[in-house]
Amino acid sequence: DAGITQSPRHKVTETGTPVTLRCHQTENHRYMYWYRQDPGHGLRLIHYSYGVKDTDKGEVSDGYSVSRSKTEDFLLTLESATSSQTSVYFCAISERTDEKLFFGSGTQLSVL
Amino acid sequence: SQQGEEDPQALSIQEGENATMNCSYKTSINNLQWYRQNSGRGLVHLILIRSNEREKHSGRLRVTLDTSKKSSSLLITASRAADTASYFCATAGGYQKVTFGIGTKLQVIP
Numbered sequence: 001d002a003g004i005t006q007s008p009r010h011k012v013t014e015t016g017t018p019v020t021l022r023c024h025q026t027e028n029h030r031y032m033y034w035y036r037q038d039p040g041h042g043l044r045l046i047h048y049s050y051g052v053k054d055t056d057k058g059e060v061s062d063g064y065s066v067s068r069s070k071t072e073d074f075l076l077t078l079e080s081a082t083s084s085q086t087s088v089y090f091c092a093i094s095e096r097t098d099e100k101l102f103f104g105s106g107t108q109l110s111v112l
Numbered sequence: 113s114q115q116g117e118e119d120p121q122a123l124s125i126q127e128g129e130n131a132t133m134n135c136s137y138k139t140s141i142n143n144l145q146w147y148r149q150n151s152g153r154g155l156v157h158l159i160l161i162r163s164n165e166r167e168k169h170s171g172r173l174r175v176t177l178d179t180s181k182k183s184s185s186l187l188i189t190a191s192r193a194a195d196t197a198s199y200f201c202a203t204a205g206g207y208q209k210v211t212f213g214i215g216t217k218l219q220v221i222p
Contacts, residue, residue, distance in 0.1 A: 043155070043212040045209055045210075099143075100160055103155045
């Protein structure tokens with residue numbers, strides 16, 4: 001998966017707890033993205049980053065925050081997890097904003 | 113909201129047959145991309161076609177783009193069981209980041 005590592009791969013948590021997902025890349029790509037994938041919705045963009053400390057909201061950003069302190073790491077935080085955030089989360093990277101994306105293997109998150 | 117919509121949502125064919133998937137989108141784009149996702153895995157980029165291109169080939173894949181109709185098609189020729197996967201179109205352009213459709217689930221029966 002093109003030098004992208006997501007951790008953890010699976011997580012079960014309880015409603016109201018904070019959760020942080022990590023994406024690490026070794027490709028030195030400028031752009032990094034967090035998507036969530038749900039049946040019937042395809043992939044929807046949560047947040048993206050266009051450089052260190054430069055982030056912006058995507059289509060479904062409510063309830064999520066992100067941080068990028070280094071080129072290689074992009075963190076997604078659910079401040080207080082809800083059952084509606086049960087999903088598969090994918091990190092992706094790209095060299096340019098509208099060019100092809102390289103995806104990680106995903107994190108299956110279950111919020112009980 | 114989704115920019116692209118794939119059609120059909122599910123497709124089942126015999127090995128050796130051709131598979132055609134269609135994608136329609138709503139706004140102007142810089143390029144359109146197709147991705148494949150095997151069960152339980154991340155998406156893999158297949159092909160990118162720019163707005164000034166009409167057709168592109170890559171191995172057994174053929175992609176067409178009709179910007180006047182805001183539609184694209186992906187043709188997989190001589191399908192194999194290993195082609196069984198979900199296929200997504202994605203559009204990019206303007207201020208919009210790469211936006212995905214809901215996908216077509218392809219089953220190739222050996």
